[in-house]
Amino acid sequence: MVISGPAGIGKSALLDYATTSATDLQVGRTAGIEAEQELGFAALHRLLRPFLGRRGRLPGPQRDALETAFGLLHAAPPDRFLVGLATLTLLAEAAATKPVLAVCDDAQWMDRESLEVLAFVARRLHADAIVMLFGVRDDDTALDSLTGLPELRLSGLPGDEALALLQASVDTEVDRVIAAQRVAETDGNPLAILELGRSLARGEAAEPAFGQPLSLDGRLKERFLRQVVGLDTLTQQVLLVAAADATSDPVLLRQAMARLASASPAEVGTALERAEDAELLTDGARFRHPLIRSAVYGAATSSRRRQVHAALAEATDPVGDADRHAWHLAAAADGPDEEVATRLEAGADRARERGGHLAQAAFLRRAAELTRPGPQRNGRLLAACGAALTAGAPHRAEELLDLLTPDLGVPFLDALAMRLRGFLNVMLGRPGAVTLLLQAAQTLSELDPRAGQETLLEAMDAAIVVARIGPGMSAKQVAQAALAAPRAVPAEPREPGVGGLLLAGHATLISVGYAQAVPLMRRGVNAMLAADEHGDASRWFLLGAVLALDLWDIDALGAGAHRFSTAARRQGALRMLQAGAHGSATHALLCGRLAAAEAHFAEFMDIAAAIGADLRFAGTSDVLLHAWRGDRERTLAAVAVQAGPESEQPGGLQVQFARTALVVLELGHRRYAQAQAAAEIVYASDPPHYGGAVLPDLVEAAVRNDDLATAQRALQRLSERAEASGTAWALGLLARSRALVTGDDQLYLRAHELLAATPLAPERARTHLLYGEWLRRRHRRSEARQQLRAAYELFAGMGATAFAERARIELAATGEHARTRDPSTVRALTPQELRVAQLAAAGVTNQEIAAELFISASTVEYHLRKVFRKLDVTSRRQLKDVMDA
Helix, strand or coil: CEEEECCCCCHHHHHHHHHHHCCCCEEEEEECCHHHCCCCCHHHHHHHHHHHHHHHHCCHHHHHHHHHHCCCCCCCCCCHHHHHHHHHHHHHHHHCCCCEEEEEECHHHCCHHHHHHHHHHHCCCCCCCEEEEEEEECCCCHHHHCCCCCEEECCCCCHHHHHHHHHHCCCCCCCHHHHHHHHHHCCCCHHHHHHHHHHHHCCCCCCCCCCCCCCHHHHHHHHHHHHHHCCCHHHHHHHHHHHHCCCCCHHHHHHHHHHHHCCCHHHHHHHHHHHHHCCCEECCCEECCHHHHHHHHHHCCHHHHHHHHHHHHHHCCCCCCHHHHHHHHHHHCCCCCHHHHHHHHHHHHHHHHCCCHHHHHHHHHHHHHCCCCCHHHHHHHHHHHHHHHHCCCHHHHHHHHCCCCCCCCCHHHHHHHHHHHHHHHHHHCCCCHHHHHHHHHHHHHHHCHHHHHHHHHHHHHHHHCCCCCCCCCCHHHHHHHHHHCCCCCCCCCCCCHHHHHHHHHHHHHHHCCHHHHHHHHHHHHHHHHHCCCCCHHHHCHHHHHHHHHHCCCHHHHHHHHHHHHHHHHHHCCHHHHHHHHHHHHHHHHHCCCHHHHHHHHHHHHHHHHHHCCCHHHHCCCCHHHHHHCCCHHHHHHHHHHHHCCCCCCCCCHHHHHHHHHHHHHHHHCCCHHHHHHHHHHHHHHCCCCCCHHHHHHHHHHHHHCCCHHHHHHHHHHHHHHHHHHCCHHHHHHHHHHHHHHHCCHHHHHHHHHHHCCCCCHHHHHHHHHHHHHHHHHCCCHHHHHHHHHHHHHHHHHHCCHHHHHHHHHHHHHCCCCCCCCCCCHHHHCCHHHHHHHHHHHCCCCHHHHHHHHCCCHHHHHHHHHHHHHHHCCCCHHHHHHHHHC
16 A cells, blocks of 8 residues: 655654554565665665565575675676565565565655565565555655555645644643644644644744745744754754765764764764754654755755765775765765766666666766766766666656767767667657667767667667657668668678667568568578577567568467567566567467467566556557457457557557457458458558568458459469468468469368468468358358368357357358357456466466466465366366366
8 A cells, every 4th residue: 555645744653553553463664765765776675674584485586686686696687577576575485474564654765676676566466465555755756656556645634633633742721723823834734733833832832833935845844944953063963964874873973973073972972862852863863754854954055065975975884885985975076076986987887786777877977977078977977878768767867868968079979869869769659769769870880880780770679669659760761771871781691690680681671572581581580589588689579579470480479489488587577578478479369379368468468567668558459369359349449549540650560460450350240341441551551560461361351342353462462472481371371362362172272281280270260261151152061061160169269259150150051050169167267367277287386487477476376276266176187187178
């Protein structure tokens, strides 16, 4: 649950109440600290400290990720979602023995890495004895990261209760008229009311309690400052040092005060007591409320703050706590300082090694601020921008780009800035993203061919795959630029790398033609399948999967999706897993395993939510699944999103999926005129990617509409591409389409023979259906029944209800009635239950299933209990038999 509200409304009080009430729970508590917002995983480390003794029980990759994030292990930077899974597993392990309460206060000041990990964990709590509570300001962007969790929004106390609280906070009777006037100014805010009570207790009632022009936060800070000003100089200095130090470490405070004011430990101790007596500090050097810390630090002059940070830097261990030491040095700097900037760069490197990319960006930004204007400063800002983009924070990246010093005349840095701005525009769905990437690539290709090639790949990926990035450069313009760029797409590359081959395949396909591109496309796909999944192949998997689809190579698509999904699960790389899940869903769909496709699409959506993708478009990625199931309402709704009037980039791949889905839907429902009209839109635009998929459908629709001319035109284009491809899938579709146009019996049989060698059950079923329809129209009823019966069984078995009904109607016209099939009980399972059931039936342990699906072992057990009940089985052996059937 998220507890939200303005400062002082009582969030921390409720969290304190929860903590003290949880006597039978293990408690972990953390709070965001404003001064530590840039230290990656700092808040998470504080929360997990009581449970870290159990980390030896984590699976190896999870343990390594968590220890690397906390600087306990030097290894490859971990994906933060693998850190999230490790956190979930660690808490679930602890909760298996005794329930766990995890309290996260002041989430608005948490470092971004910690907040995203904890939000990830919270969304995956289903059957675990774990409670997670977040306290957050209701006007803060941190709430965006916690979207979807239950929320308790706090508001001010009503008038009578506010007056009662005020009266309870003072020992003497309060004049009701004055009290009502002062309480009205607080908006019922409990902290403001208590501060008002303190002022009345000091006899300050004659003066206005708060200045009206200030916000409530401002009024409270003003009151706290009046208390501070009333204290002696040494106590004020102690408060400022405590405000500048996020550790609340009394030892460090005493050491800093010795350097700052030559104060002895006894004098500092006395000052701390005076601050506690004034109710500003509690428990040593901790502020009673974060607003007090903010008020003290904000009221100090910049020179005074620099002196305090210099003292803290001297008192901080430069080796054992190098990051905090560097940060204090930076805060103490009064202008450019290359030595401190270099220390900050080292801190950025350490943050990157822990996977704290936002912390890396913060260190680099501060290093840039301490660097004189020029190329080095811009270089540091660009590196910070890249780190922010890696962390998935495009708005922060944009702030960094806006700090660049313009007109330095350094083409490489200018091109790099353009590339980063183009990439962040892709992430934000803004127009002109491809244009910027292409312009950057043209400069980089001359200065750094590898960087130029990567930028061209980013531009190609955006133009082909990313939905709705607005008008600008088309995929064809990107392809032409790639073919013209020096060394980006060599004519006969010996060692071009996966990226170079994929770029060559796409560029040639778009700019030259299908037949000429096939050899390069095949080389690119084969290179992707053979390459190390840790390198470029994982980054550009989706581009390889698109080429496999265009080649009608179902085996390559399935092998690539399986390989990179498996690697992504092992690495905890959710963005890579998202692409793999979509590839797996598409492969399962094309093979007629619609329930499995639904499970993969559900995983795709689960990951999209976890990484903050646009769910409106991601949520309609399964449009082809709805079409094959004959679900008109859901298909049309998805088509309206993906290919409706809002689309500003009609060549986008998702648009082609949507338009193709509409054709499949209409064919299943025997609406041939509508199917032909939808297919002709794709045929007329002839998109280079996935445009070939609609050609057999157009032939079928046109033949049913007695439009032989259109059918022959579509057949001619299909012939050129299928023969160039040469796969059994392509040639089987070609033979079937030729049979439809010519009525040649042998071509139907040839189509059967070719498609029988593939896993493409829907295409086999459609071939049975079309051959059976052709035989029935020629009054060869006995042969027709055999084909139509096979079509019906296949379609009904996979859940393609519209096509099954079409086959049933045709079969009834031959005089035979199809046996009604009972829907399999497996279809009663939810997508998540199905995924768990499939893995359990395959012999995977609960812990391994949890790691694979990014859930806890307790949640796996919860789903398995439901699976066993729904399928009426009592053992994994029985489950395997049901799943196999």
